[in-house]
Amino acid sequence: MMLHIPQVLSKEETADIRRLLESSQDWVDGRETVGVQGAQVKRNQQLADSSELKAHLGQRVTAALQQHPLFFAAALPLRIIPPRFNRYAGGETYGMHVDGSVMQYTDLNGQSQTLRSDLSCTLFFAEPEEYEGGELVVADTYGEHLVKLPAGDAILYPSSSLHEVRPVTQGARLASFLWIQSMVRSEGQRRALFEMDTAITRLRETGGDNAAVLQLTGVYHNLLRDWSET
Secondary structure (H helix, E strand, O other): OOEEEOOOOOHHHHHHHHHHHHHOOOEEEHHHHOOHHHHOOEEOEEEOOOOHHHHHHHHHHHHHHHOOHHHHHHHOEEEEOOOEEEEEEOOOEEEEEOOOOEEEEEOOOOOEEEEEOOEEEEEEOOOHHHOEEOOEEEEEOOEEEEEOOOOOOEEEEEOOOEEEEOOEEEOEEEEEEEEEEEOOOOHHHHHHHHHHHHHHHHHHHOOOOHHHHHHHHHHHHHHHHHHOOO
């Protein structure tokens, strides 16, 4: 399931993070953080993993995502890898690839952790009209889906999907990207829970029968109890 998550960040916070990214001197070759296969198709820049700015901005992005009800309902996050930040310009691109299934990372306490990548997320910091190209292309059984969202919006999609970032031929594409391990491993089960949660929310907003809403809420939580890993 692909999901557009609007307004993860306010316009003011988006502009502030963009300003900090554009003025940073911590950009390095993006191939430093991928394996041999990824390095063959990856051409971009990233904030260095050692960058204090990366850590600071990553905390802000993570907090915003965790507070967004649509993100939480769809992802049911158990672990979120500290966000990274990238920049594409001058024809830079990232060819078709699939994200690693198990990732090692260092948490905010400096401890080494392992994450199973269930979901990938990209949060945009440049407006679509400010750069040419740079579409995120996600391929699934229904074909290829092109994503180029307003600044402050995010896209959530399965990490198992083949995807690429097309060459940026004018301007610069600034974004954050991260991976999530969900409490619910199965994509089908996550989708069912998300659709049920959406229906419950809609029933509450439209004054649905309270007893029916309560019963459906109980079914949701019992399924989550059975399916979740914590």
